[in-house]
Amino acid sequence: MADELVSLRPVTSVALLVEYAAGRGLNTSSILRGTGISESRLTEHTGEVMLGQELSVLRNIVSALDDEPGMGFLAGLLCHPPSLGVLGFALLTSPNLRHALEIGLRYADLSFTAAAHTLHDQGAEVRIVRDDQGLPPEIRRFALERDLAAISTIQQDLLATRIPVERVEVPFEAHPVYEMFGAVLGVEDIRFGSPHSALVVRAGVLELPLPQANTASARMYEQQCAELVQRRRSRVGISKQVRQLLVREGGMADQSRIAVALNLSVRTLRRRLAEEGTSFRELSNETLGLLAEELLGAGLTVENVADRLGYSSVSAFTSAFRSWRGLSPGNFARVKRGLAPVGA
Structure with a gap:
């Protein structure tokens, strides 16, 4: 238990x-x-x-x-x-x-x-x-x-x-x-x-069929559910604490700042994360991706999300988001609202 x-x-x-x-x-x-x-x-x-x-x-x-x-x-x-x-x-x-x-x-x-x-x-x-x-x-x-x-x-x-x-x-x-x-x-x-x-x-x-049924969207959300459950189950040690701090900082915090918050040296933080099979960069990218999905799903524009997450340009944010999810942030937002099929 x-x-x-x-x-x-x-x-x-x-x-x-x-x-x-x-x-x-x-x-x-x-x-x-x-x-x-x-x-x-x-x-x-x-x-x-x-x-x-x-x-x-x-x-x-x-x-x-x-x-x-x-x-x-x-x-x-x-x-x-x-x-x-x-x-x-x-x-x-x-x-x-x-x-x-x-x-x-x-x-x-x-x-x-x-x-x-x-x-x-x-x-x-x-x-x-x-x-x-x-x-x-x-x-x-x-x-x-x-x-x-x-x-x-x-x-x-x-x-x-x-x-x-x-x-x-x-x-x-x-x-x-x-x-x-x-x-x-x-x-x-x-x-x-x-x-x-x-x-x-x-x-x-x-x-009984559901009125908002959408096969492509359902498949995408199910995949996200599986990924989220897996991430949560693996984030119960120091990596979990790092992720929580990153979320509170809006995803934008450097490694030294997080180490100080955890009362650790940067070297010790790196070693502890490596022991859990992850890295600060991986956790930072993961957190930024989750925050981006939440903000886009809440109706914010791509420009607003890029600005809120601290990206220097919309194109930089779009490139990063495409590497996370395999589709552009604009298309992700349309799929989430049921306005476009996955991959459009």
């Missing part, structure tokens, strides 16, 4: 939890107390936190709310595809619900859930089975409620209608609040005291 706790997560999940907590009258500083997460981190578009930090945030919220049943559902209603970053775009451009579900489970590290989920085809039914044994017992109910509401909310965003859910199976006892949320989420059959948590739907509904 120790290795899992240091795995990287998008800061967006924590930011939404803090937003929810603020709506319940909780103080942000108290929710972040003991987590090592600063309030400024919550607004970083490419910010990351460790799973252990996110679990601490959840623990603080549950403790402040006295683990009141139903509170997790309210938190889950804030979760929408755009908040998932590149994974959200992969879901939106998927050909149908089944593909979107499979992508969501494959790249769960990029989502809001901290539990493991598996898909089981059982004839006319499909079961999404949850395993949250790796989560602290005191936050399991809140986390489960949040995930169920998030799944329902994201599904409605994808299809603009609610698909029928056959039933939901949960391990805890019945409570009147679940009847209300069952109606909100379109679930009539909730089975309490089950050995496992599961959401069950008819197999046929997963074949």
Whole structure:
């Protein structure tokens, strides 16, 4: 579990939890107390936190709310595809619900859930089975409620209608609040005291096409999801700290400045990074590439992104971006908005 706790997560999940907590009258500083997460981190578009930090945030919220049943559902209603970053775009451009579900489970590290989920085809039914044994017992109910509401909310965003859910199976006892949320989420059959948590739907509904389906875009976003997961899994040592500092500096910081921030000599920093199979140049280029993608995806012009990232000219930025992604920044932005096929 120790290795899992240091795995990287998008800061967006924590930011939404803090937003929810603020709506319940909780103080942000108290929710972040003991987590090592600063309030400024919550607004970083490419910010990351460790799973252990996110679990601490959840623990603080549950403790402040006295683990009141139903509170997790309210938190889950804030979760929408755009908040998932590149994974959200992969879901939106998927050909149908089944593909979107499979992508969501494959790249769960990029989502809001901290539990493991598996898909089981059982004839006319499909079961999404949850395993949250790796989560602290005191936050399991809140986390489960949040995930169920998030799944329902994201599904409605994808299809603009609610698909029928056959039933939901949960391990805890019945409570009147679940009847209300069952109606909100379109679930009539909730089975309490089950050995496992599961959401069950008819197999046929997963074949429904999505209105924003785009094969080329979906393929591009899936590739980006895979690359991002791989980068995060490999950035848990000194390289992770370097990348975080580069992100905070907007990607523009020299090696000596980063070494000072880490209380290391430049020579030691180089050696430590080499031991992790990377280099400062590689991390710097990687960070600049991620920042460029985020800024272009947010709607900034190529000229604005080049200027913000400190390039001497648009042509220099365009050349660098093409070496990262294999296409021009302008075409990347058009593909991300669904206005052009990949490679146009």
